[in-house]
Amino acid sequence: MPDHFLLRPAHRILEQCLALSPDETLLVLTDSATTKYGAAFAAAGHIIGAEVVELTMTPRTRHGEEPPAPVAAAMAAADAIVAPTTFSVNHSQARLAASRAGARLIFMPDVCDEVFTDGSLEIDFAERKVVIDRIAAILDAGSTYRVTTPGGTDLTASIAGKKAVPQSGICHEPGTISPPPCIEVAVAPDEGTLEGVMVVDGALVPGGPAESPVRVTFQQGRITSIEGGRQADAFRALLESYGDQNMYHAVELGLGMNPNARIGSGGGLEDEAELGTMHVGIGNGITFGSSVRAPGHCDLVTRDARVTVDGVVILADGVTLPQA
Secondary structure (H helix, E strand, C coil): CHHHHHHHHHHHHHHHHCCCCCCCEEEEECCCCHHHHHHHHHHHHHHHHEEEEEECCCCCCCCCCCCCHHHHHHHHHEEEEEEEEECCCCCHHHHHHHHHCEEEEEEECCCCCHHHHHCCCCCCHHHHHHHHHHHHHHHHCCCCCEEECCCEEEEECCCCCCCEEEEECCCCCCCECCCCCCCCECCCCCCCCEEEEEECCCEEEEEEEECCCCEEEEEEEEEEEEEHHHHHHHHHHHHHHHHHHHHHHHEEEEEEEEECCCCCCCCCCHCCCCCCEEEEEEEECCCCCCCCCCCCEEEEEECCCCCEEEEEEEEEECCECCCC
């Protein structure tokens, strides 16, 4: 039996986010460290009446690492997937194949009890989708992206021709994905165009909330320096450990869109989601429409972001603009 406090939020995700129906096959994918969360989703799936398939794999070692071949095959065969795992399955070829096959996917890396108890899942996903889709339309039509913060961030990039990736938590259409409570709207910068300085005073993913600001410089779309204290050293070592220069490329410009999410609460799922924050994703960018491929994906989060697209403010003072 699943822990009782997990069942209601799990049912909410299957019902509201996936719109799971009794005639569908639900794949519940976990690893050996996250099985209790899978049990909650499996129980909720049985309550709905779906055909539930549970698979447990060995924990991956980093975000984007490929799952075993039998898991990849099951993902491509499912109608809907929920994946509370230690590391994200999103930035993988298996996920892309499953999406092409029409599977709807909710992925929850770094899952923990707090995600289910701190209120970050108690939001109106449909209302958030309206706001996120409005911002996505602005990004789709935009050419120049800029973000500044009181802490010293000043970044510019071209996004001409790039299509936004809205992740509202709503996965009702075939092939859609989202990682609630990490709801966001993102766009890939044109390769080689991100320039400036990012003061990471929110979080490093992986790495956790920023203990002190980490200063990251981008030139021609890639990181050229990482300065700061212990976390800067650790993040620099992490990137070096991949042994791939593409890990230094910027591939995502994302905005956190969950008003109930808080950096430092609920693990990494909420570190990118807090409304008012902006993050730059580096490394593998194929899921964001970037041509950059890498063995992993990491994110850098800054607080109190002011973001403009072609001079139009879309985020300031924790409020998304323009209002409907």
